[in-house]
Amino acid sequence: MSYLLCSIEKAGILTSIQDLGRFGYQHYGVPISGAMDKVALQIGNGLVGNDLGAACLEVTMGGTTLQASHDHLVAITGADLDAKLNGRRAPLWSTFIWRKGDTLTFKGPVEGIRAYIAVQGGLDSDSILGSQSVYERGQMGRHIQSGDQLYSHSNQIDRKKIGLSHDKRPSYDKDIDVRMVVSQHESYIKKESIEAFFNTTYTVSAGDRMGIQLDGEAMTFQDTGDIISEAVTFGTVQVPSSGTPVILMADSQTTGGYVTIGNIIRADLWKIAQLPPGGKINFHKISHEEARKLSKDLHAFLSSLQKEAKYIPSK
Amino acid sequence: MRDIQYVPFGENGIKIVFPNHISQEIHERILKLYQSVKRHTVESITDIVPSYTVLTVYFNETLTSFNQMKEKLESIWASADARDETPSSRVVTLPVYYGGEVGEDLPKVASANNFSQEDVINLHSSRDYLTYMIGFLPGFPYLGGMDERIATPRLEKPRGRVEAGSVGIAGSQTGVYPIGAPGGWNIIGQTPIPIVDFTREEPFLIEMGDYIRFRPVQHKEYEEIKQRIKNGSYTIEIVDKEA
Structure with a gap:
């Protein structure tokens, strides 16, 4: 069944339906896509009682206005985009009933840049290759436009007002440390350049769902930075001929012909997804074993969200 | 095979790196490995991406580790390589x-x-x-x-x-x-x-x-x-x- 959820009065800068992404098609050149911040998306789904991977609305930067068409149980997670419900501060990281006629606005970034609206039952939209994640460049759905209507798989409201305790909420700094597992291309880059990469601070100059460009120490190659194209993915740090690194994000192409430094660990990707232009990044090297442990810890935390029926009530 | 290397690609990937030049021979070896890994349908594998000189295998890191995946792939490759068949195309x-x-x-x-x-x-x-x-x-x-x-x-x-x-x-x-x-x-x-x-x-x-x-x-x-x-x-x- 499909239930009318809301109408989009103003789409804003970039708003799209995303879930955990499209898996098993990278060999056909199809990116993973899905939420840029998969932690916030999963927390939102956990709060409203969905499968952690249910489709949510990803609101980037804001400028977005939505009006509820019926009563629904929702939760807003991720960035604080100055969300307001009928002009008053909307609850974040906790469930609330979005009543028919109520207007939800996202004015602009206060902390972080991507907010998620999870609705009980999950958003209902076309699924392409097993995912509702919109990837416009590959003609898999399109971004939200003003005047669109959104649908949900349910109109049930069977949960109490619950929220995520403050100590468990992610915070979105503008100066972050991220860890990475280095790739086998290290030998293509001058040794002092690799050292500099891990010892200097990079600044986000521009970014979108495909990738984030960095300003900072340009890297120099032993010989060339061009390689025979091979797989790259969400989190791979590439060094194009200019020498300044690019972090490939959710809509990353699946293969690339530039040298890579390594992959950002999955437990840290969300920090980058929430970093605004001008944000600072320091990179640190860790082993794939440590990275795996951190990913498992994160996975356990997210799974516990769903299993624990009793949430800490929000005030 | 002595001329291939298994290297980590993040915590959820493994790259099987073949000699670094484009040739039909390397392509056929990668295709053969790709087809046999696909045939084995290993549950923890989420995607396999072949390219000119590298076969990249993505896996669910909550279910398996690099070392376990490497062993698995090596055994698949050993049995595939032993069979003298050319990959179908x-x-x-x-x-x-x-x-x-x-x-x-x-x-x-x-x-x-x-x-x-x-x-x-x-x-x-x-x-x-x-x-x-x-x-x-x-x-x-x-x-x-x-x-x-x-x-x-x-x-x-x-x-x-x-x-x-x-x-x-x-x-x-x-x-x-x-x-x-x-x-x-x-x-x-x-x-x-x-x-x-x-x-x-x-x-x-x-x-x-x-x-x-x-x-x-x-x-x-x-x-x-x-x-x-x-x-x-x-x-x-x-x-x-x-x-």
Whole structure:
């Protein structure tokens, strides 16, 4: 069944339906896509009682206005985009009933840049290759436009007002440390350049769902930075001929012909997804074993969200 | 195999790195490994991405580790390598209407190489092209083996949009656009066959390892095929490649 959820009065800068992404098609050149911040998306789904991977609305930067068409149980997670419900501060990281006629606005970034609206039952939209994640460049759905209507798989409201305790909420700094597992291309880059990469601070100059460009120490190659194209993915740090690194994000192409430094660990990707232009990044090297442990810890935390029926009530 | 290396790709990937040059021999070894890993349907594997010299295997890191995956892949490879079989591959025929409105760079490609347009069509359609890998866009085949005599540099200024089905040349590579996208390839023709169609049971027409055969057709046949695809009466020509 499909239930009318809301109408989009103003789409804003970039708003799209995303879930955990499209898996098993990278060999056909199809990116993973899905939420840029998969932690916030999963927390939102956990709060409203969905499968952690249910489709949510990803609101980037804001400028977005939505009006509820019926009563629904929702939760807003991720960035604080100055969300307001009928002009008053909307609850974040906790469930609330979005009543028919109520207007939800996202004015602009206060902390972080991507907010998620999870609705009980999950958003209902076309699924392409097993995912509702919109990837416009590959003609898999399109971004939200003003005047669109959104649908949900349910109109049930069977949960109490619950929220995520403050100590468990992610915070979105503008100066972050991220860890990475280095790739086998290290030998293509001058040794002092690799050292500099891990010892200097990079600044986000521009970014979108495909990738984030960095300003900072340009890297120099032993010989060339061009390689025979091979797989790259969400989190791979590439060094194009200019020498300044690019972090490939959710809509990353699946293969690339530039040298890579390594992959950002999955437990840290969300920090980058929430970093605004001008944000600072320091990179640190860790082993794939440590990275795996951190990913498992994160996975356990997210799974516990769903299993624990009793949430800490929000005030 | 002593000339291949297993290296971590993040915490959820493993790259099997073959000698670093493009050749049909390496392609066939990667294809063989790719096909046998696929046949084994290992539950923790989430995707396998073949490319010219590397096979990348993505796995669910909450279920398995790099070392476990490496052992698994080594044993699959050992048994596959022991069997002396050549990997299967197919020939996909794409009818192409060369030149005209749908191939506006054909005159340029001809004059740049001192050929007539007919010569370019003949040279381009007289051999089968091996799909070394898929990437860049969903379904986009990286084809090898084009005649160097029709190699033409990319457009200085990429077009804002190249239509789906467009057949192009960039440097010494040829390819076909699966979906409409911006692009800097010299467009010499168009196939009416959808390379990607999400409503089809097999949405992607071309696989790594397939050979692509371009068959020149006149405008009338091009329009007829287009029509037959619309009403579902056209069967795309796919045959097994003879060994």
